[in-house]
Amino acid sequence: MRTQAVKLSPGNVGNAPSPRAPGTRAWSLDGLGWVPWLAPAVLLLGVFSYLPILVEAGLSLFAADGFSPLRFVGLANFREAFTNADLWTALANNGWYALATVTGKTCLSLLLAVLLHGPLRGRALFRSLFFMPVVLSFVAIGVLWTLIFNYNYGAMNATLAIVGLGDWRRDWLGTPETALPAVIAVDLWKWTGFHVVIYLAGLQSIPPELHEAAALDGANAFQRFWRITVPLLKPFTAVNVLLSSLGAFSVFDLIYVMTQGGPVKATNVAMIEVYLQAFQFNQFGYAAALSVIMLGLIAALSGALLWTFGRQPSGRAA
């Protein structure tokens, strides 16, 4: 043992003074020596995440416009928020957005993943193509699709005219009824490929013997899908639903670029409302109250989803 320890350490080879003496040379695992290792990350997280969350909770109890001194108003900001129709419109839009993107992304990605699973010529190519929009920014994608949805020169209307559906042409982003669905479609376009990859990982994890055995027992493809594939994909569905609903309740970039919340608040979502109240109208206290509401909503939502779907696949430590 001794010789081995000496051999392992190059520094000790020449004048072997104290070979392995536990407690003297080896550093302890529980000392203060770890402080410098943790300090930078803890400091960053403290100053730029936890401090703002605390300040925000405090700020939501004040009237703050950024110029005059803070004035304590208690829960008035929250009362104002909950009686203000704008918040409810925004939350309803977030709700529709969540419903549409979560179901759309989940179903579409499940379909595509099942079709992609197994040997198929061009499988890797399809996967890479579907994933392509994921790496791009919502700003670039928003600009691209705004140009496509443009009334006069957009490819959408031009294509409709070419295939003889000229009557369907409209100002997609300028009409209250179509603006939100249009933005939702772009979100689906950007993220579906991401969820396909998650589901593909899930499908890989299902032992093929299960399908084999069920097939031997006479189960047809649909039965095998509902009885084997879907239940065993549950943890992956959980991740997909969690991530897409979080995205739906914190959506900002895409809407800011494409519609700025309009027309007539048809696409106004919570984060747009927070941004406008804080940085256009200088209502920092009120905007902080809105953010606290959203923080509560997102925390509750992720808690509820994680609880509903039970423990996660690789048992995360939280």
Added chain:
Amino acid sequence: MRSSGRSGANLPDVQLKSSTASSAIPLGRKAPATRSLRRPIATAVRYCVLLIAALAVVYPFFLMTAGSLKSDSGFMADPVGWARPAHPENYRLAWQEARIPRFTGNSLVVAAGTVLLTLGTASTAAFALSRGRFPGRKAVYLAFVLLLTIPVQIYIIPLYVIVVRARLADNLLGLILPYTAGNLPLAVFLFKTYFDQLPVELLDAARMDGCGRLMTFWRVVLPLSRPILATVTIFTFVQAWNEFFLALVFIHNPDLQTLPLGLQAFFVNQFETRFPQLFATLVLSIGPVLAVYLVLQRQFIAGLTAGAVKG
């Protein structure tokens, strides 16, 4: 029953395959013989749906590229076809007027800074949390993991106040620091999960040998951690490169705008006037990232989904 004999005969073959690394076992392949007639049709349907989906993904990129090569009048006459003749001068105009080089440079600084700072702080913290046995380590780890699902935008207002007070508004460091903080929960989680799986005997041997913390980390841990370093690098880089909301709030100096910010500003100013030039600007701003993605697809897909698959 006729068919069961056949697929039964196939079974050993299947098990053999599944015991090897690839679990991509064909569903259709093992189907009983009665269904062999349906298989070509199923494959055709499969390809059809996938091709339609692929077309839906690719078509906007085609429109963008074709549009970027048209003259203004050519575009208005035909917004959907290919560009004939090509007008590459849109790119020269976009390059100059949209200040693509400037914004790309700023984005590179921000993304590189965020990646380096995240790698440095998250890996060292995760090493301490994985190896250390000090009291309170679980609480510290929980503090990181708790924020996994909380988007930074939620606390934008106090964050703005802090950044302004710290004189970091209109300063690229004012983006790098909050971006890093935002990436830390996932980065620490992934690093710690990875470090936990390293053979503890190896680390103990190094420790008993008088190899210090820093030396162990640098000489033993990091060389074994290439995959996770790549993962964290990629998702951090993509986040910092694409981030818009914080940049919108913190950066007002046009010289310091990042790519998304500059693109949005240029788009607002140009809107309705010059589509081809806007398309060219888009190609120039998306192009580099798409090129890198196409070369490193595997790493990108693994890197960007790591949090979801592991979490």
